[in-house]
Amino acid sequence: MKPERLDSWKEIAAYLNRDQRTVQRWEAQCGLPVHRIPGRIRSAVYAFPIEIDAWLCSDAVPLPITAATANQASLFPSSLRPGQFRNAG
16 A cells, blocks of 8 residues: 655655655655655655656656666766776876
8 A cells, every 4th residue: 555645854765765865866856755844944845646657747857877878878978988998007
């Protein structure tokens, strides 16, 4: 049974089967739908699984970066492609 609400970064991360820092980065950079309780500097967070599921089906979800996708997408300069190293000296 799916919970109605996820009440912490830990619960959100467990729901997505990811690390807490990963889901925090997704919230900041990719629009992961996380809500904050207003009125506090370090406010508690919560999320609704139905909103997360909809987000997962959207185009905002980051794709896993592998050596193959990095080479295809040119995410790295040609001198620093995955699997290649610069000589240190």
